[in-house]
Amino acid sequence: MTAEKSSRFVILYASQTGNSEWIAKNIHQEALERGFVNECHGMEEHDKVDLSKENILILVSSNTGDGDPPENATNFFRFMRKIKSNTFLSHLQFAILGLGDTNYTNFNNTAKRLEKKLLELGATPFYEKGLADDAMGLEATVDPWIEKLWPALAKVCVQKGKNNNNAHDENIVESVKNLSVNDKSDNNDLSLPLKLPNELSVDEKMNFVIGTKITFELSELAKAETLTALPRIPTVICKIVKSNKKESINPASLPPFINTSTPIVNARLDTVRCLTHPDALKRTIHLELDIKDYKEKLEFVPGDSIGIIAPNNKKLVLEILKTLEIGENEANQEISIESLEGTVLPSHLRNAQTTSIMELFRYGVDLTSLPRKALLRLMAEYTTDEEERKTLLFLCSKQGADQFNRLRHQIPTLLDLLVTFPSCKPPVERLFDVLPSHQPRYYSIANSPLVNRDSFHIAFNIVDYKTPDPYGVRKFGVCTPWLDNLSGHVNEWNKRFPLTTKVDIPIFMKQNTYGFAVPSDISRPMIMIGPGTGVAPFIGFIQHREQQIIAERRSDNIEKSLGEMWLFYGCRDIEKDHLYREELEGFLKRGILKELLVATSRAPDAGLNGNPKYVQDLLRKRGQELYELLDRKDAMIFVYAQGMAKDVNDALADILVEYGNMQRSDSLKLLAKWMNDKRYLRDLWS
Numbered sequence: 280m281t282a283e284k285s286s287r288f289v290i291l292y293a294s295q296t297g298n299s300e301w302i303a304k305n306i307h308q309e310a311l312e313r314g315f316v317n318e319c320h321g322m323e324e325h326d327k328v329d330l331s332k333e334n335i336l337i338l339v340s341s342n343t344g345d346g347d348p349p350e351n352a353t354n355f356f357r358f359m360r361k362i363k364s365n366t367f368l369s370h371l372q373f374a375i376l377g378l379g380d381t382n383y384t385n386f387n388n389t390a391k392r393l394e395k396k397l398l399e400l401g402a403t404p405f406y407e408k409g410l411a412d413d414a415m416g417l418e419a420t421v422d423p424w425i426e427k428l429w430p431a432l433a434k435v436c437v438q439k440g441k442n443n444n445n446a447h448d449e450n451i452v453e454s455v456k457n458l459s460v461n462d463k464s465d466n467n468d469l470s471l472p473l474k475l476p477n478e479l480s481v482d483e484k485m486n487f488v489i490g491t492k493i494t495f496e497l498s499e500l501a502k503a504e505t506l507t508a509l510p511r512i513p514t515v516i517c518k519i520v521k522s523n524k525k526e527s528i529n530p531a532s533l534p535p536f537i538n539t540s541t542p543i544v545n546a547r548l549d550t551v552r553c554l555t556h557p558d559a560l561k562r563t564i565h566l567e568l569d570i571k572d573y574k575e576k577l578e579f580v581p582g583d584s585i586g587i588i589a590p591n592n593k594k595l596v597l598e599i600l601k602t603l604e605i606g607e608n609e610a611n612q613e614i615s616i617e618s619l620e621g622t623v624l625p626s627h628l629r630n631a632q633t634t635s636i637m638e639l640f641r642y643g644v645d646l647t648s649l650p651r652k653a654l655l656r657l658m659a660e661y662t663t664d665e666e667e668r669k670t671l672l673f674l675c676s677k678q679g680a681d682q683f684n685r686l687r688h689q690i691p692t693l694l695d696l697l698v699t700f701p702s703c704k705p706p707v708e709r710l711f712d713v714l715p716s717h718q719p720r721y722y723s724i725a726n727s728p729l730v731n732r733d734s735f736h737i738a739f740n741i742v743d744y745k746t747p748d749p750y751g752v753r754k755f756g757v758c759t760p761w762l763d764n765l766s767g768h769v770n771e772w773n774k775r776f777p778l779t780t781k782v783d784i785p786i787f788m789k790q791n792t793y794g795f796a797v798p799s800d801i802s803r804p805m806i807m808i809g810p811g812t813g814v815a816p817f818i819g820f821i822q823h824r825e826q827q828i829i830a831e832r833r834s835d836n837i838e839k840s841l842g843e844m845w846l847f848y849g850c851r852d853i854e855k856d857h858l859y860r861e862e863l864e865g866f867l868k869r870g871i872l873k874e875l876l877v878a879t880s881r882a883p884d885a886g887l888n889g890n891p892k893y894v895q896d897l898l899r900k901r902g903q904e905l906y907e908l909l910d911r912k913d914a915m916i917f918v919y920a921q922g923m924a925k926d927v928n929d930a931l932a933d934i935l936v937e938y939g940n941m942q943r944s945d946s947l948k949l950l951a952k953w954m955n956d957k958r959y960l961r962d963l964w965s
């Protein structure tokens with residue numbers, strides 16, 4: 280370890296959906312203001328950093344899949360894996376901030392792996408790692424972690440003149456009594472308020488709940504003398520540069536800033552079927568997307584998924600623009616987003632040239648996920664009403680932590696926030712500084728190319744729910760209601776409807792890179808666990824295996840033994856939401872599926888007298904046979920589930936303990952080994 284302080288440090292971030300990127304860039308900016316010389320890079324650019332020469336490294340990392348590193352970190356991990364010397368980084372001191380989610384079994388696995396590797400290479404931590412949890416709200420860990428980072432960093436890194444530091448400190452503590460309102464004189468370039476078009480296309484007709492006021496309890500604000508731990512005012516980055524061209528942007532084509540890992544193609548909506556009874560609690564839709572024209576380019580296997588580029592709801596966008604007093608002409612005018620000198624655009628806006636405000640709101644930024652404190656802090660800067668401004672500052676302060684949580688429980692959209700604070704009129708480019716990137720939505724492919732290469736089948740629940748009591752406000756997802764609209768709100772149970780209107784959906788392929796696929800050896804047993812829409816990829820799996828068997832029998836005279844396929848499925852009510860029942864029972868009859876085990880969580884006797892309620896109960900119930908399959912027949916385990924991976928893992932561990940005579944710790948180690956060997960595969964979507 281160097282006794283001398285380092286003159287600079289480096290931040291590397293691994294980010295899938297932008298949170299780590301946002302936090303890393305904020306640390307970078309605040310560090311500059313505090314007089315620390317530093318650089319910040321995404322891990323895809325790790326070659327810009329010579330770790331053999333750097334002394335201080337800060338890593339901010341998230342996860343995807345089942346504790347996997349985000350895609351932009353793949354090369355960095357490969358690079359680190361190749362280094363074997365345990366003194367390679369002995370000169371380096373580091374700190375790690377992980378962003379994870381305790382709903383996943385491998386909580387913050389990426390941060391833990393990074394830490395382990397850095398320690399193996401001889402590096403030493405200068406500050407303890409922070410593991411933030413999306414389930415609790417990232418800010419609960421991230422904010423205090425960053426606050427305490429500064430004194431820790433000051434011990435190992437030189438902090439030059441504190442030019443801007445005073446400005447920063449004012450942000451941290453603000454006297455409630457002296458809150459003043461900013462001058463908005465620079466914000467008077469407003470066009471006529473936007474009129475909603477009379478004719479809303481199919482996308483916009485949906486009954487979207489528009490702008491609900493958020494409720495708070497403000498007694499703590501009344502008591503507070505000062506507000507502490509306020510986030511800093513977000514850095515001014517984006518600048519809107521208007522084009523001289525008169526024409527507005529053609530909304531018929533996809534915006535230039537959309538960046539996907541594989542090319543986007545237009546898949547035509549072909550067939551729709553509602554998989555649930557009209558009385559079911561949730562509506563589940565099966566869609567078939569015609570890809571005939573691209574099939575040469577789109578090679579797929581069951582286990583792959585597709586990303587869908589769905590826009591933010593147009594009515595929501597129009598209302599936001601109206602609230603921000605942005606006229607229709609202005610919203611559709613050609614613009615470019617550029618960064619102010621010395622700042623770097625968020626990666627999702629890097630190609631935002633020849634675009635429009637409308638496109639950016641529809642496809643560029645996220646308007647519906649839980650707001651960050653930085654957004655509230657920014658809004659406070661542009662709020663003229665003193666009470667509203669105080670409330671916004673309170674919500675992002677330490678004193679307002681409970682009310683910030685209350686706000687999160689109400690799952691507000693940007694519009695809800697603007698409606699709650701009507702005197703808040705932020706310039707649109709300032710919103711682009713803080714709003715997270717709009718994300719494609721991923722769906723697992725539910726068919727095998729050996730049966731049908733001309734289309735992708737997907738299944739999804741329509742995201743339509745109410746916020747928890749006492750709020751009870753109806754909310755919609757982004758993509759599934761959009762697809763539902765485009766496919767005509769079908770609710771006749773299990774009837775296939777061919778779509779006569781020509782509707783194209785922009786999609787791209789996401790290949791499965793971690794082995795979640797049908798093994799080529801048909802004698803290998805497969806244990807598949809997929810509750811709810813988690814059954815979708817397994818329809819493709821079973822189709823695939825059936826075709827493999829047919830092909831093998833045709834080409835081979837010797838009959839190979841067949842690996843058993845077991846499917847553990849869970850639904851609420853077998854008569855209402857047993858998805859793909861016909862197909863599954865057909866597979867069973869044809870002997871492709873050996874066992875179809877269904878747990879019905881809302882059955883009157885579920886969970887009573889040993890009756891299984893969930894898939895994990897079913898696993899335990901059939902534990903002995905499962906153990907035989909695993910122990911004697913080298914079965915593979917596939918889990919495709921949301922939120923129950925831990926319960927499934929626990930049930931599997933219990934089975935190993937009971938029938939394999941193992942200690943609990945050994946059973947967990949064995950499961951971890953199987954994961955490593957790609958024999959136990961999990962796809963845990965969120």
Ligand SMILES: Cc1cc2nc3c(=O)[nH]c(=O)nc-3n(C[C@H](O)[C@H](O)[C@H](O)COP(=O)(O)O)c2cc1C
Pocket residue numbers: 293294295296297298299300340341342343344345346347349378379380381383384385386387388413417963964965
């Ligand atoms: C598809 C998906 C898979 C995830 N898997 C894990 C996981 O296995 N373990 C974990 O701790 N967090 C997991 N997370 C949570 C992310 O790490 C967390 O949401 C983080 O804030 C995302 O940051 P990013 O936007 O920088 O990628 C997952 C999130 C998603 C969307």
